[in-house]
Amino acid sequence: MSKVAFLFPGQGSQHAGMGKELYEHHTKAKSLIDEADNILDYPLSGLMFNGPEEHLKKTENAQPALLTTSIAALELLKEKGVTPDYTAGHSLGEYSALVSSGVLSFKNALTVVRQRGLFMEEAVPSGVGAMSAIMGIEREELETLTSKVEEDGEIVQLANLNAPGQIVISGADSAVKKVEELAREKGAKRVISLEVSGPFHSKLMQPAQDKLESVLEPVPFSDAEVPVIANVNAQEATDASVIKNQLVEQVTSPVYWEDTIRRLLALDVTTFVEVGPGNVLSGLVRRVQRRGVNVYSAQDIESIEKIVENIQ
Structure with a gap:
């Protein structure tokens, strides 16, 4: 039986205007984005909707913006009855996958990724x-x-x-x-x-990894309701303690994205839905598997309606 995977984009997929249509036309998305502004105590939504790009692309802004926009799109998919059998996210996107799979609350994920972004910015001096x-x-x-x-x-x-x-x-x-x-x-x-802004996913990020480990230690994690394919080994994970350790390791570890897609294919996934801004991950799926799969991008109301029509 064919299965569905939700894929969540990482840093680089951000752009000015992200999430704006969802905010203006969907009550849950508006509530979620307003919540993000309140949690962070600064107008993240203004950066998401209007930029400027040079501020939005800064790691400490891009990471919470991508998480928020992805989860806003996820809320609309859930409302339409579209659910995954597996989730995965590229680097930062793994946090969105964990929210989708019930491992992390949106509030905790947002707080952590804001700090994660700051730690990654600070880990290595500019130009090094x-x-x-x-x-x-x-x-x-x-x-x-x-x-x-x-x-x-x-x-x-x-x-x-x-x-x-x-x-x-x-x-x-x-x-x-x-x-x-x-x-x-x-x-x-x-x-x-x-x-x-830094040599991400390299051993030079060890200072950021150490700080993130301290931040994550008290954060409550739940066992995954939907298996998550981990960046660090491209294998499905559901145990809360294992997932927390993998998130720490992820900072200095390679992102095994090709292996992640191949693992999902081996698990009988034939429908891939990129949930959030851009279509980078959709393109990578097609590079790994050109035939026999359905690939969709869920980033605005029109694209989400199309997914609902084709999947249900």
Whole structure:
């Protein structure tokens, strides 16, 4: 029997105007976004709806904005009777998945991701770290290149294993540049330096991981009502204590996104719904599995109505 997975986007999918239509036309979405403003005690909604982009893309703003918009879209899907058999989220999106699966309350998730964003911003001084997308080289070969550079005592590692031949590396700026050059020599199709505020999902994020562990320790987690596929190992998790530990580990661990999609396919998922802004994850699903799957993006009322028509 075919199953449905909800996928929740991570940092990079934010844009000015996100969630505005949901806010203006859906009572629950409005209530949720107003709640976010109250919880954070600053007008997150103003940044979401109007930008400016340079403020919205800051990690400490982008993370709560993405969580809030994703859960607002989720509320409309739930109201329409569309529910998942599994959930997963890309990096920050894992927190949205945990709200969807009943592990975290929206309030606690929002408070944590705001702090998580600040910790990640503060972990490494500006200009010290970098991230780069490498296209056209498979993970084993790229791992060989990063290991070669790390032999010189520099930190660089695979950070986001997004799809076949689409991997993001992260680490010290000089080490990332060395791997970029080696990748070009090995025939990489494209090498793109990313505009990010830190070397996320690398060992350089250890200070952020330590702070997040302290913040998460008292936060109540429940066992998942719907299994969540964890970033750190691409396996389903339901136990509250396991999930909490995985969230801590996630800060310095690679995001095994291609493996996550392959695991969901192995679990008989044929319908993937990206819940929240953008369609980055929808594109990655299609790169992993081009045929035999249905892929939808739920980010506004029209797209959600289309999903309801096609799934029910």
